[in-house]
Amino acid sequence: MSKEITSRAADYSQWYNDLVLKGGLADYSAVRGCMVIKPYGFALWENMRDALDKMFKDTGHVNAYFPLFIPKSFLSKEAAHVEGFAKECAVVTHYRLKNDPGGAGLVVDPEAKLEEELIVRPTSETIIWNTYKDWIQSHRDLPLLINQWANVVRWEMRTRLFLRTAEFLWQEGHTAHATREEAIIEAEKMLEVYATFAEEFMAVPVIRGVKTASERFAGAEETYCIEAMMQDGKALQAGTSHFLGQNFAKAFDVKFSNRENQLEYVWATSWGVSTRLVGALVMAHSDDSGLILPPRIAPWQVVIVPIYKGEDQKKLIDDKVKAITDELKALGIRVKYDDNDNARPGWKFAEYELKGVPVRLAIGARDLEQGVVEVARRDTKEKNVVKLEGISGYVAQLLEEIQTYMYNKAKAFRDERITPADHWDEFVRLLDEKGGFIAAHWDGTAATEEAIKEKTKATIRCIPLQNTKEEGKCIFSGAPSTQRVLFARAY
């Protein structure tokens, strides 16, 4: 016995915390609302980051880096933007400490007050558009397709590991275009990149949609989103892409000369995903034994555990494992050989299940004699004895199979939790008893949306793209509606 995990049924929140902490992804820190991402969790994030970074580059984007600090005056230039972020900003007011003459230790030096206070970026639109003003003169400078990997700070009242922390890591893309159409295409394209990443790498199915006006990004004309379904029936926004119109161009006076030599405001997008995706990954797939990580982004795809009596057997196994790991590595498979003699096999089995390693190979003297190895897959917990000959090919194929299985399982779960509702009683009952997305008609007003939220805590997660049009009556007001939207309680 050692690392007990709270079951999902007993306490879903605690289960999630247990997995993150005991699975070695992150720790709490001495700073309120901030976490330490541990090496195993960071390796997972690095794999996600690398895959996304490649996708951004493949779609023509380049990376750059803008300052952590934003002059306070910048934030207030776009009215909706300041409204949305002002309440959760960390502010730098001084630039020096000194020893208190009264002996109270280090104190802020009141004489070192900043002329203009600096905001720790909650997002970088303002500092970036202030810069773009200098970079864009002509239509020949467009489109400008830039991404940055950075940390941001949002002073949240209530935090949860990965899902909502005061400081988090993310990427933010900021692009500038000559036309409205081109900017919209960009925002939609990047949403599709996110959706592809979530589905193909994280094995998390997502719904592509647009946000309602009240859920829209502060300063955007349209916010596109991908929404995922967690195992407790709550929705989680996994990524957003915004069509910013000319709002920031106007706020920061960014104009370009078109082909007719007329000055026009630039059209903009921004888009981001964060370490919150790690939380989504945990809650979408894992079980009561621990994490279940999809092979394409798992830090270790395969772990090999030797089982032996005495040094002689150990040597024989070591030799065989060396051959196997060489084969696996040649196929680009990330493999760990755990021959630590301090822990026994049973302990290791439990440990790597907790850590969600997709495939485990156990190999002992008996196996060597018979030329076989025990292969255990984390997702289904199936165990098979497989011939050592051709094992690398078998494992490579198994990893693919696990990736597909995890996606299909999550998709079946998600699809089963999209339920249509046509009456208010049914809507409320579904939310309480079943959870998930509820597809219902909505009259399109913010007042109705707000009233539903107040009564049920459910919000409109999105209006799905390519939604089928359908005449109906609003679930709440009874007013006419042309399509169903997806409601859910959300993280």
Added chain:
RNA sequence: CGGGAGGUAGUUCAGCCCGGUAGAAUACCUGGUUUGGGACCAGGGGGUCGCAGGUUCGAAUCCUGUCCUCCCGACCA
């Protein structure tokens, strides 16, 4: 930010009500036996009791303040 719970060894926790110089399990170290689902025996090391004040001859224990975490709520791309 409001309500509740908590912070004592690396970890999980007992001790606190009723003040008297800190304990268990596990982990760790040494030696040995072990190794196919979280091993066993023997010996050993490890804690300014979150932090800062106060009361007291004496504080993990009582009082005040403060920091951090969890749960619920308010708030929140």
